[in-house]
Each structure stands twice: as structure tokens, then as C-alpha cells.
Amino acid sequence: MTTTLNRAAKPAAIKPKPTWKQRLSVFDVKASPYLYVAPFFILFALVGLFPLVYTFVVSLFDWHLLKGQGDFVGLQNFAEVLQDRFFWNSLFNTVSIFLLSAIPQLAVALFLAAMLDQNLRARTFWRMSVLLPYVVTPVAVAMIFTNMFGEQYGLINNVLGNFGLDPVMWKSETLPSHIAIATMVNWRWTGYNALILLAAMQAVPRDLYESAALDGAGAVRRFFSITLPSIRPTMVFVVITSTIGGLQIFTEPRLFDPATAGGSQRQFQTTVLYLWEMAFQRQNFGKASTIAWLLFLIIVLFGVINYLISRRIATADAAKPSRAARRRAERTTR
Amino acid sequence: MKFARHTAAAIAGAAALALMATGCSSSKEQAASADNPVELTVTTFGTFGYDDLYGEYEQANPGVKIKATNIDRGANARTDAFTKLAAGSGLSDVVAIEEGWLGSIMEVSDQFVDLNEHGAADIKDNWVDWKFKQGTDPDGRVIGYGTDIGPQGLCYNGKLFEAAGLPKDRESVAKLFGGEDATWETYFKLGEQYKAATGKAWYDQSGFVWNSMVNQMEEGYYTKDGELNVDGNAEMKAKFELLAAGTAAGLSANQTQWDWGNGKAFTDGSFATFVCPGWMLGTIKGQLESAGGGADSGWDFADVFPGGASNWGGAFLSVPKTSEHPAEAAKLAAWLTAPEQQVKQSAAANNFPSTLKAQEKLVADATPNVLFNNAPTGVILANRAKGVVAQFKGPDDSVIQENVFGPAMKMLDGGTAGADKAWSEALALLNDLVVNN
Numbered sequence: 001m002t003t004t005l006n007r008a009a010k011p012a013a014i015k016p017k018p019t020w021k022q023r024l025s026v027f028d029v030k031a032s033p034y035l036y037v038a039p040f041f042i043l044f045a046l047v048g049l050f051p052l053v054y055t056f057v058v059s060l061f062d063w064h065l066l067k068g069q070g071d072f073v074g075l076q077n078f079a080e081v082l083q084d085r086f087f088w089n090s091l092f093n094t095v096s097i098f099l100l101s102a103i104p105q106l107a108v109a110l111f112l113a114a115m116l117d118q119n120l121r122a123r124t125f126w127r128m129s130v131l132l133p134y135v136v137t138p139v140a141v142a143m144i145f146t147n148m149f150g151e152q153y154g155l156i157n158n159v160l161g162n163f164g165l166d167p168v169m170w171k172s173e174t175l176p177s178h179i180a181i182a183t184m185v186n187w188r189w190t191g192y193n194a195l196i197l198l199a200a201m202q203a204v205p206r207d208l209y210e211s212a213a214l215d216g217a218g219a220v221r222r223f224f225s226i227t228l229p230s231i232r233p234t235m236v237f238v239v240i241t242s243t244i245g246g247l248q249i250f251t252e253p254r255l256f257d258p259a260t261a262g263g264s265q266r267q268f269q270t271t272v273l274y275l276w277e278m279a280f281q282r283q284n285f286g287k288a289s290t291i292a293w294l295l296f297l298i299i300v301l302f303g304v305i306n307y308l309i310s311r312r313i314a315t316a317d318a319a320k321p322s323r324a325a326r327r328r329a330e331r332t333t334r
Numbered sequence: 335m336k337f338a339r340h341t342a343a344a345i346a347g348a349a350a351l352a353l354m355a356t357g358c359s360s361s362k363e364q365a366a367s368a369d370n371p372v373e374l375t376v377t378t379f380g381t382f383g384y385d386d387l388y389g390e391y392e393q394a395n396p397g398v399k400i401k402a403t404n405i406d407r408g409a410n411a412r413t414d415a416f417t418k419l420a421a422g423s424g425l426s427d428v429v430a431i432e433e434g435w436l437g438s439i440m441e442v443s444d445q446f447v448d449l450n451e452h453g454a455a456d457i458k459d460n461w462v463d464w465k466f467k468q469g470t471d472p473d474g475r476v477i478g479y480g481t482d483i484g485p486q487g488l489c490y491n492g493k494l495f496e497a498a499g500l501p502k503d504r505e506s507v508a509k510l511f512g513g514e515d516a517t518w519e520t521y522f523k524l525g526e527q528y529k530a531a532t533g534k535a536w537y538d539q540s541g542f543v544w545n546s547m548v549n550q551m552e553e554g555y556y557t558k559d560g561e562l563n564v565d566g567n568a569e570m571k572a573k574f575e576l577l578a579a580g581t582a583a584g585l586s587a588n589q590t591q592w593d594w595g596n597g598k599a600f601t602d603g604s605f606a607t608f609v610c611p612g613w614m615l616g617t618i619k620g621q622l623e624s625a626g627g628g629a630d631s632g633w634d635f636a637d638v639f640p641g642g643a644s645n646w647g648g649a650f651l652s653v654p655k656t657s658e659h660p661a662e663a664a665k666l667a668a669w670l671t672a673p674e675q676q677v678k679q680s681a682a683a684n685n686f687p688s689t690l691k692a693q694e695k696l697v698a699d700a701t702p703n704v705l706f707n708n709a710p711t712g713v714i715l716a717n718r719a720k721g722v723v724a725q726f727k728g729p730d731d732s733v734i735q736e737n738v739f740g741p742a743m744k745m746l747d748g749g750t751a752g753a754d755k756a757w758s759e760a761l762a763l764l765n766d767l768v769v770n771n
Binding site: 065066067080084085086147150151152153169171172257258259260261264265266277280281282283284285287 | 409410413416417419420438441442588589590591592593595596598599733736737740741744745748750766767770771
């Protein structure tokens with residue numbers, strides 16, 4: 001025992017100095033992951049974080065587009081924008097257009113995805129076709145639709161006129177203009193969302209459908225009881241992305257009436273469009289930055305709400321009873 | 335750390351060198367030649383009529399290459415110029431500026447090259463004096479050479495006039511509206527007569543009529559001293575009410591400005607008269623082309639304007655300080671706005687030149703304008719330019735025209751508000767957008 005102990009003690013006492021190569025490999029293991037993710041974070045700091053912070057700084061000043069930085073005004077810009085009737089009008093328009101586009105869009109995308117999930121001939125052709133509107137640039141889409149929705153010379157009102165119906169005031173009335181813009185958004189995004197939902201649907205185990213069919217469940221029942229619950233996480237993703245996109249809508253309302261910033265009486269002026277008017281027509285950069293920040297906060301708020309909802313859905317998925325319920329159950333069985 | 339400091343020093347050194355290098359090149363600018371090619375960028379808007387002139391200049395000045403951009407309309411050119419001014423880069427070597435937003439530009443006139451350094455004083459007598467003065471800032475720096483001015487005549491559709499039992503030829507029409515004593519009251523009265531006879535509208539929309547009325551006043555949205563001049567301006571309000579009454583009587587076709595259903599409104603008889611500053615003739619030409627209309631659509635141009643002489647719009651060519659070739663750019667701007675070229679520009683774009691010699695040439699030639707029933711538009715515009723007084727344009731002039739009175743005019747056109755409501759809406763907008771901005 002003693003001999004062995006002695007023998008063992010000697011080499012253990014002098015720990016060999018790690019070679020350069022060894023140290024490098026330790027460093028590699030410890031630091032490499034950070035280096036690999038670093039490009040994203042450096043880029044984000046440059047093009048995301050810095051503008052965010054700088055925008056906030058600008059929002060604290062009187063800042064003229066051409067004349068540049070003026071006096072420090074603290075949070076006065078925020079106070080003024082929050083009392084600005086046009087700001088609230090723009091928020092109303094944004095949410096209204098968002099709801100008018102998101103809800104029908106999701107419903108149609110679900111239906112399309114379910115259809116594409118069937119055994120179709122020339123599957124790839126159909127799947128690619130629904131993505132086609134997404135490929136076309138939004139500016140082109142907006143120009144074509146703007147033409148169609150013209151009040152006096154537009155295609156749609158012409159057709160309505162042929163049936164002896166009154167023309168719809170697509171650009172001077174609030175609700176019709178929102179519907180028209182939502183149509184453009186839907187045209188562009190429905191196919192895209194359908195494909196994402198389709199991908200999720202294809203991940204649903206086929207044997208579930210087979211056993212349900214054996215149990216006598218019809219196609220509709222299978223859709224609502226198997227497909228929908230299985231793709232819930234993807235649905236949440238689609239809802240979140242379309243919320244963020246919907247709150248930032250700009251191109252479509254901007255081009256719907258190129259002569260004004262969202263309608264002559266701001267019928268369809270969205271928040272981003274108001275920001276644009278503030279910066280480049282009213283030339284008030286300070287307030288424009290304020291609007292940008294408020295919009296950022298609103299989107300974060302929507303994001304948090306979405307997150308909470310999605311967490312609830314996730315727990316509902318597992319159908320786990322709460323801890324208290326489990327204890328109660330244990331007690332009763334005892 | 336040491337390494338980092340060295341690199342930083344090296345980068346700083348290189349940057350300083352680069353700055354010095356660029357600094358040198360701009361102060362000792364070499365004239366363009368075949369050995370020293372220079373590319374000049376030019377940004378214009380609307381129907382400007384420069385396309386052929388660029389090629390001519392390139393031929394006469396070897397080594398110069400012109401890269402031109404044309405923006406569809408003035409309001410978009412304004413956004414483009416403002417954005418690039420704010421960013422501090424991106425402006426062309428030569429930028430066209432519209433009279434309506436010249437007031438904003440004047441606030442930052444130090445961002446533009448003083449053309450006096452490039453011989454503006456030698457050619458200043460080329461222009462009608464008020465045009466040259468408009469392009470000069472309060473410190474006496476010349477920041478823009480005038481291209482065209484916008485004296486207003488009356489466009490009317492002879493065919494529609496005839497069908498409504500009104501005279502058709504230019505002279506009788508001018509007399510009908512009152513000749514030298516033409517008033518807006520007569521204009522609206524004739525409109526009501528026309529409406530009663532045909533059931534159709536008299537003018538395309540209220541906005542342009544309003545712009546004409548305001549531009550005609552001695553002081554517009556601002557006083558000569560630069561004070562806002564809208565609230566409590568009885569003369570302006572009276573004009574507003576006059577226009578509102580006409581529109582309420584159905585005289586407006588409620589067309590969309592700058593769109594007109596892609597020009598169809600000019601060919602389908604939607605309206606019979608149109609307020610026409612010189613450059614508008616070019617706009618109408620473009621609209622007729624896009625709608626497939628030609629000389630047979632009946633448009634004509636009368637030597638008369640309600641309320642007397644009026645000038646709406648006109649442009650300037652400026653050279654921003656950011657230009658890398660200010661001397662070459664100034665040379666090009668001076669050449670483009672010289673009388674000989676203004677005559678050619680006028681022929682291409684139908685606008686009216688701002689230099690005296692070019693105006694004289696147009697009058698002497700008296701070229702008939704085929705599209706406007708062979709009216710000698712140059713001669714008529716020269717007559718209409720008599721008695722024009724330059725109006726002071728304040729910093730927010732174009733915002734007031736587009737964003738304050740634009741919506742009010744649309745309310746009148748759409749029939750959603752009467753004169754009082756629309757006027758108070760305009761005042762509220764003025765308060766929100768300009769006074770408390």
C-alpha cells in the first residue's frame with residue numbers, strides 16, 4: 001500500500017504544464033460558440049440596437065429634418081404625441097386593417113393548407129402556385145390593386161356599375177379603404193402562411209388519421225380534432241409574425257393613394273405612415289422618432305400578449321392537470 | 335491593447351488622408367475633358383423636357399457623362415430632396431427645386447453652392463428679375479438658376495363649350511370670361527350656366543383652382559415678412575367661400591389630382607375647364623398620351639385668367655454642397671437654364687421660360703401648339719406673365735398647400751363638408767401641422 005501510495009504521489013505532485021496546443025483546444029471549446037454567434041450580435045448591435053437607442057435620443061429633442069438637432073425637450077414629444085388625435089387615428093387604422101387581414105387570411109390559409117395536404121396530382125405545382133403572389137413585389141401588387149379600387153375609373157366599380165350597383169368609395173370612406181388594403185395584404189400573405197401551415201400538417205402522424213377514420217370520424221371531425229390541435233404551435237408562430245408585420249404596414253396604404261399620406265382625411269393612415277408624414281412632410285424628426293418608439297413599445301406589448309397566450313396553449317396541449325389537482329386526486333385515492 | 339491602438343491609429347491616419355485627398359480634389363477641381371471624364375447626376379421632376387438637352391451637352395463637352403433621374407411629381411421630388419439633405423448624402427450634382435418648397439430649402443441654403451462663385455453675376459440679367467431674386471437667399475447667395483415660371487392661362491375644352499352653347503374660339507372665350515377684367519365670380523357663374531346646360535362639371539377638382547387663387551394674391555399663406563397669413567385673412571376666406579359655393583353647386587368633378595383616372599378624365603368630358611400654368615400644358619399632354627387622346631379631344635388655351643395675372647410654380651436648378659464636381663455642375667445648370675436651352679425645353683415640355691430672351695423668342699416664333707387646337711401657347715403665356723408679382727413662399731408653404739388645404743378641398747369635393755366646416759378644419763390642421771408642429 002505504502003509503496004503504491006508513494007509511487008502514485010510523485011507524478012501527481014508535478015502537474016505537467018499544458019502545452020500550447022492543449023490550451024488552444026480548451027480555449028476553442030470554451031470560446032468558439034461565442035465567436036460563432038458573435039457576427040449576428042455584432043450586426044444586431046450595429047443595425048438594430050444602435051438605431052433603437054439613437055431613435056430614443058432623437059425623440060428627446062426638438063429635431064428638424066433639415067435644420068437638425070434643436071433643444072432638449074425631455075419627454076415632451078411623448079406627451080404631445082399621446083395627445084395627438086392623428087396618432088390615435090393611425091393606431092385605430094392599423095389595428096382595423098390588421099384584424100381585417102389577419103383573421104380571413106388565417107382562415108383561408110388553413111383551408112388551403114388542408115386542401116394541399118390531400119392526395120393531389122401535381123402536388124408541387126399547386127404548392128408553388130399558392131406562393132406565387134408572395135414573389136411579386138408589394139409595390140407592383142399595390143399599384144395593380146390601387147388601379148382596380150379606383151373610385152371613378154376602377155375595375156371593381158365599373159363592374160358594380162354594370163350590375164346597376166352604386167360605386168363603393170374605396171378611397172374616401174374608412175371601412176371600404178381598410179377592406180381594400182386588407183385585400184392586398186391577404187393576396188400577398190395567404191399563400192405564404194398556407195405553406196407554413198402545410199408543413200406543420202405534414203408532420204402530424206398519419207396513423208392518427210387512420211385510427212380515427214377506423215373509429216368512424218369524418219374528414220371534418222378529423223380536421224378539427226386531430227389536425228388543428230396538432231399544429232397549434234405553428235399557428236401561434238403564424239399569428240405572431242403576422243401581428244408584427246400587420247402593425248408595421250406601410251407600402252400598401254402608402255401607394256393606395258400616392259398623393260396623400262394615407263387618404264385625404266387620413267382614412268387609412270397607419271402608424272408607420274403617420275411616422276413617415278411626421279418625418280418627411282412635417283419635417284419633425286423628434287416627434288417621428290417618438291412615434292417610432294411608441295410603435296416599438298406597442299409591438300412589444302402585442303408580443304408579450306402573444307407569448308402568454310401561446311404558453312397557455314402549450315400547457316393545454318399536454319393536458320397536464322395542475323399540481324393542486326393532482327394532490328387532490330392522490331388524496332381521494334388514498 | 336497595444337495592437338488595437340496601433341490599428342486604430344492606422345485607420346484614423348488613413349481616414350485623415352482620404353479626407354485630405356477628397357478635400358483637395360474638390361477645391362482644385364479639374365475641368366472635365368476626354369482625359370478627365372466626369373459623371374454628373376441630375377434630378378428633375380414632372381415633365382421637364384431636358385432629355386434631348388443632356389445628349390447635346392455631352393456632345394459639346396467631351397468627358398462629361400450625364401446620369402439623369404426624373405421623379406414623377408413635385409411632391410415626391412420634395413420628399414426625395416429633403417430625405418437626402420437630412421441624410422447628408424445622396425443628392426445629385428444638379429437638383430431641380432420647385433417654387434412651392436423653395437421656402438424650406440432657403441432655411442438650409444448654406445447646404446447649397448453659392449452660384450456667385452461660378453459666375454452667376456454675369457448672367458443674372460438673363461432672367462426676369464423676380465425669378466432671379468427668388469433663387470437668392472437673404473445673405474445674397476444665389477442657390478438656384480430659374481428654369482421656368484408658371485404664368486396661368488385658362489385651358490378649356492372647345493368641343494364641350496360648343497356642345498353647351500358657349501363660344502368655341504379662343505378670342506371669344508377670352509371675352510366671355512371678361513378679358514382683362516376676368517373675375518372668379520364670372521368664372522363660377524359661367525360654370526353654373528354650363529352645369530345647367532350639360533349636367534357636367536366645370537373644373538376637375540377644387541385643389542388646383544384653390545392653388546391658383548392663393549398664388550394670385552399679393553401675399554399668400556405667408557406675409558412678406560414671413561408671418562403666417564391664414565387665420566383671420568378675410569380676403570382668403572372670401573375666396574375659399576366662393577370656391578366652396580361653386581363646388582357645392584356641382585362644378586367640381588371630384589377627380590384625383592395627378593391621376594385623373596390615368597388621363598381618362600381629360601378625354602371623356604368629365605370637366606370643361608382647367609387652370610393652366612405653363613408647365614401644366616406638359617402635364618395635360620402626358621395625361622392625354624396615357625389615355626390615348628390627341629388633338630381631337632378638343633383642348634384649347636385661352637389668353638385669359640380669372641382674377642388677373644397669376645403665377646403658380648416654376649422651378650430652379652441648384653447645386654448641393656455635397657456635389658463632388660460643383661464647378662462642372664454649376665456649368666451644366668447655367669447651360670441648361672440659358673435662353674437658347676430654355677427655348678428647347680419649352681418646346682419639349684410646353685412650359686414657359688424664365689429668361690427674357692427665351693420669352694421673346696417664343697413670342698416671335700408664335701409656334702402653334704397642335705395639341706391645343708394650334709393655340710400659340712408661347713405668345714399667350716407671355717401675355718399672361720405680364721403683371722405677375724412674385725409671392726413670398728414661407729418654409730411650410732408646400733405643407734400648407736398639400737396637407738392643410740388639400741384635405742379641406744377634398745371635403746368640399748366629396749360633399750362631406752360645407753364652406754364653414756372645411757375652413758375650420760383647415761385652420762385646425764394648420765394649428766396641428768404647422769403652428770404647433
